[in-house]
Amino acid sequence: MEKSKVYFTDLRTKPGFNMLDKLEKLVKAAGIENIDFKEKYVAIKIHFGEPGNLAYIRPNYAARIVKLIKQLGGKPFLTDANTLYTGRRHNALDHLDAAYENGFNPLTVGCQVIIADGLKGTEYREIEVNLKHTKAAKIGSAIADADIIISMNHFKGHEMTGFGGALKNLGMGSGSRGGKLFMHSSSKPKIKEKNCVGCRMCVRSCAHDAIFLNENRVAVIDYDKCVGCGQCIAVCQYNAAQVNWDEAASIASEKIAEYTYAVIKDKPHFHINFIMDVSPNCDCWSNNDMPIVPNIGIAASFDPVALDKACVDMVNSAPTIKGCAIHDHHDSDLHIEDKFTAIHGKTDWRVCLEHAQNIGIGNMEYELIKV
Structure with a gap:
């Protein structure tokens, strides 16, 4: 199999040539102009960031891509689907408020912002x-109805899949509420009783009334009600709510790959990863921890598998920032070859990439081309 091409630019600039100019030069070098955008609806799949988290992609970058697509004759819109868990992006109204608060609105980005799966996450x-796992994927209507898919992805760690990049943003991020439930359904959390302090954060944050405190003021999960959304893990400050790491995490990763397949099936698609503020956890959290490596750059490709693999390799080759989350688990980074499993020790990010390659989304073998 021929290696896929991944194009990369670093973060060095000079007067008259800023990072927005470098982004445009990068995507043009990677071939975005070869797509026929004329009069096509273009879904720019992005994560607007949970308010309080400051690691998400700056809206300025989205605005430059919107401007370029319009110049090429397309009709772009920014989009994301509602979350399964309770938060500021749980329904379209709150989701739009959160997007606007973080700078993603028609005035700043130059196009409409659309919540892909509607008011309550039921439009798909x-x-x-x-x-293997998915017969028919439930994809948010606005994304499914688009003619072209462009993904703009913040590359970072992730507590379930090891890292989040193009595949995670496209697969999990484009699923309707029912689609997200399907992808999470094999991966329900557990409570480590000795860590629980009875603070009730998990109880208050559960959208499905699946958690309660027992007579000892220890959280208990009602698995008949639990949908595996992971919100209790995100809000627990005491490491009491934990992912139940068994085969379920691998199944969820494979389902994400299959949903990505559905999103880009029979459509032109192009992908951009921002390897900046590489936080240890997802942008769905309402806070972001310090980066684990220095800012690296931006990469782009028609192949989301090659793109994610190239970014993993670049992060793993970068020096670890002293005092970051990796050092919560390791006294020294001298022998750490995989920074993502160093943080999330029971994850295996290779599962999603390998399954994506096996079902024909892309190729893990790549050629990195510096722009």
Whole structure:
């Protein structure tokens, strides 16, 4: 199999040539102009960031891509689907407020902002794929109905999949509420009783009334109600709510790959990863921890698998920032070859990439081209 091309630019600038100019030069070098945008609806899949988290992609970058797509004749819109857990992006109204608060609005980005799966996360199209886990994927309507898919992805760690990049943003991020439930359904959390202090944060944050405190003021999960959304893990400050690491995490990763397949099926698509503020956890959290490595740059490709793999390799080759989350688990980084498993020790990010490659999304073998 021929290696996929991944294009990369660092963060060095000079007067008259800023990072927005470098972004445009990068995507043009990677071939974005070869897509026929004329009069096509273009979904720019992005994560607007949970308010309080400051690691998300700056809206300025989105605005430059919007401007370029319009110049090429396309009709772009920024989009994301509602979350499964309770938060500021749980329904379209709050989600739009959160997006606007973080700078993603028609005035700043130059196009409309649309919540892909509607008011309550119930507007979707079923896209038949007939893969290992997924027969038909439930994809947010605005994304499913678009003619072209562009993903803009903040590359960072993730507590379930090891890292989050193009595949995670496209697969999990484009699923309707029912689609997200399907992807999470094999991966329900557990409570480590000795860590629980009875603060009730998990109880208050559960959208499905699946958690309560027992007579000893220890959290208990009602698995008949639990949907595996992971919100209790995100809000627990005492490491009491934890992912139940068994085969379920691998299944969820494979489902994410299959949903990505559905999103880009039979459509032109192009992907951009921002390897900046590489935080240890997802942008769905209402806070972001310090980066684990220095800012690296921006990468782009038609192949989301090669793109994510190249970014993993660049992060793993970068020096670790002293005092970051990696050092919560390791006294020294001298022998750490994989920074993502160093943070999330029972994850295996390779599962999603390998399954994505096996079902024909892309290729883990790549050629990195400096722009």
